[in-house]
Amino acid sequence: MAKVRTAFFCKNCGAESAKWLGKCPACGEWNTYVEEVIEKSSATGVPKMAGDQPRQKPQIKNLTEVTVLTSFRIRTGDGELDRVLGGGIVPGSLILVGGQPGIGKSTLLLQFALKQKRKILYVSGEESEEQIKLRADRVGIQNDQCFVYTETNVATILHEAARLQPEVMIIDSIQTITTPYIDSTSGSISQVRECAGELQRFAKESNIPVIIIGHITKEGGIAGPKLLEHIVDVVLQFEGDQHYAYRIIRTLKNRFGSTDEIGIYAMDMQGLREVSNPSELLISPNADNLSGSTIAASLEGLRPLLIETQALVSPSVYGTAQRSATGFDLRRLSMLLAVLEKRCGLPFGQHDVFLNIAGGIRVSDPAIDLAVVSALISSIENIPVARNICFAGEVGLSGEIRPASRVEQRIAEAARLGFTTIYIPEFKSEMVKLNQSKTEIKTLSKIDDLLREIFA
Ligand code: TYD
Numbered sequence: 001m002a003k004v005r006t007a008f009f010c011k012n013c014g015a016e017s018a019k020w021l022g023k024c025p026a027c028g029e030w031n032t033y034v035e036e037v038i039e040k041s042s043a044t045g046v047p048k049m050a051g052d053q054p055r056q057k058p059q060i061k062n063l064t065e066v067t068v069l070t071s072f073r074i075r076t077g078d079g080e081l082d083r084v085l086g087g088g089i090v091p092g093s094l095i096l097v098g099g100q101p102g103i104g105k106s107t108l109l110l111q112f113a114l115k116q117k118r119k120i121l122y123v124s125g126e127e128s129e130e131q132i133k134l135r136a137d138r139v140g141i142q143n144d145q146c147f148v149y150t151e152t153n154v155a156t157i158l159h160e161a162a163r164l165q166p167e168v169m170i171i172d173s174i175q176t177i178t179t180p181y182i183d184s185t186s187g188s189i190s191q192v193r194e195c196a197g198e199l200q201r202f203a204k205e206s207n208i209p210v211i212i213i214g215h216i217t218k219e220g221g222i223a224g225p226k227l228l229e230h231i232v233d234v235v236l237q238f239e240g241d242q243h244y245a246y247r248i249i250r251t252l253k254n255r256f257g258s259t260d261e262i263g264i265y266a267m268d269m270q271g272l273r274e275v276s277n278p279s280e281l282l283i284s285p286n287a288d289n290l291s292g293s294t295i296a297a298s299l300e301g302l303r304p305l306l307i308e309t310q311a312l313v314s315p316s317v318y319g320t321a322q323r324s325a326t327g328f329d330l331r332r333l334s335m336l337l338a339v340l341e342k343r344c345g346l347p348f349g350q351h352d353v354f355l356n357i358a359g360g361i362r363v364s365d366p367a368i369d370l371a372v373v374s375a376l377i378s379s380i381e382n383i384p385v386a387r388n389i390c391f392a393g394e395v396g397l398s399g400e401i402r403p404a405s406r407v408e409q410r411i412a413e414a415a416r417l418g419f420t421t422i423y424i425p426e427f428k429s430e431m432v433k434l435n436q437s438k439t440e441i442k443t444l445s446k447i448d449d450l451l452r453e454i455f456a
C-alpha cells in the first residue's frame with residue numbers, strides 16, 4: 001500500500017518544504033505554509049499523462065538554427081483583447097486570465113471562442129454544458145466551430161484535446177481541474193501547480209495555445225500560487241467593480257509584447273462590449289455648477305483617458321475626521337490633504353473627505369493628483385470648476401506640481417474631446433508654444449498657482 005505523503009507549501013509563492021515553517025525562505029512571507037497530501041502514484045517512472053505516447057526529447061540546438069514562429073499570431077477578433085495580448089495569441093503559449101469571481105472572465109473567453117472561425121475547445125470544470133449554452137445564447141453569436149467539454153481530470157482533457165486538435169483551448173478554471181497523481185483536493189497549491197505544468201507541456205508540445213482562467217483571492221493575488229505567474233507566458237488581469245458596467249483588462253506579464261496595454265469593456269445584456277472611446281463614457285455630461293467635480297487627463301497604460309474625480313468635503317460631526325477613497329489610493333489622499341493643509345492652510349483636519357473616481361475605475365497614474373487636489377479645494381470652498389477644463393500633473397510634498405508623463409498625448413485627447421483648457425506642470429512649458437490645437441494650455445508650478453488661477 002502506498003504511504004500517504006504530505007508536504008508543506010507556501011500559499012504565497014508555492015515553495016515546498018518537508019516541514020512547517022513560520023517564515024517562507026523563498027518569498028519572506030510569514031505564516032503562509034499549509035500542509036497538503038501529495039501521495040504520488042506508487043509506480044514511479046510511468047509517464048505522467050495516462051494513455052500518452054512517450055514524449056519527444058528536446059535536442060540541443062544552435063540558436064541560429066532555431067526558427068521563430070512567434071511572428072504568426074492568432075487574431076482574437078476582439079480589438080481590446082488583441083491589444084493586451086500584443087497583437088494576438090502566439091501559438092504554443094500559455095495565457096492566464098485572472099480576476100475576481102463574477103467579473104466576467106467566462107463571458108469574455110466564451111465570447112472570444114464564439115467569434116472565431118477557428119476550432120476552439122472550451123473546457124469547463126465550473127459550469128454544465130446547458131449553462132454554457134445559455135450564456136452563448138445570451139451573447140447571441142452562433143458558431144459551429146466552438147466545442148465545449150465539461151471535465152475536470154487534466155489527463156482526460158489533454159487526451160481529448162489531442163484528438164480534437166483545436167486551434168485554441170480554454171480551461172475554465174485552473175482551480176477546478178485535477179490530476180489523479182496527486183491526492184489533494186482541486187484548487188490546492190500542489191494541484192494547481194501540477195495541472196499548470198501539464199498544460200504548459202501540452203501547449204509547448206502541440207503548439208496549441210492554452211488560455212487558463214484563474215480566480216483571484218480577496219487580497220488580489222491569483223489564488224494560491226504566485227508560481228502560476230512564473231509558469232505562464234502571459235498574465236492578464238480582468239478587473240473592475242461588479243456593480244459598475246466597466247471592466248478593464250490589464251497585461252501584468254507578457255513574454256511577447258508590452259505590459260503597458262489595457263483594454264476596456266462594458267458589460268451589458270449581451271455580454272461584454274468593447275469600449276473604444278472610454279473618455280466619452282466616463283465623464284458625466286450634466287454636472288455643471290456642481291462643486292467637487294473635476295476632470296483629469298489621465299493615462300491608463302498607454303491610452304489617454306479623461307476621467308472624472310469627485311470629492312465631497314463636509315465638516316466632521318465626530319471627533320475624528322473620516323477619509324474614504326474609491327478607485328484612488330487612500331494613503332495618497334491623506335498625503336494630498338496634508339499638503340493642502342500645510343501649504344495652503346485649508347482646514348481639512350476638521351472635515352470628512354470622500355473621494356470617488358467615477359465609473360468604478362482604479363487609477364494608478366500619479367498625474368491624476370492635480371485633478372484630485374482641485375476637486376478637494378472645489379468642494380471645501382464650494383466653488384465649481386468649469387466642465388471644459390482638465391488637469392494633468394503630480395503633486396509633490398512641498399506643493400510643487402511635478403511633471404507628468406506623455407503630456408502630448410493627454411493634450412491631444414483633451415483637444416479631441418473639446419476641452420477648452422488643460423492645466424499641465426510648468427516643466428512642460430514648451431508645449432504652450434508648440435500647441436496647435438484649439439485647447440488652451442496653461443502651466444502651474446505650485447498649488448498656490450492653482451488657487452490663484454481657478455479659486456481666486
Ligand atoms: P461570468 O463570466 O460568469 O464571471 P466569471 O467567470 O468571472 O465568474 O459573468 C459574471 C457576470 O456577468 C454575471 O453576474 C452576469 C453578468 N452578465 C451580464 O451582465 N450580461 C451578460 O450578457 C452575461 C453573459 C453576463
Ligand code: MG
Nearest residue numbers: 105106126172
Ligand atoms: Mg466563470
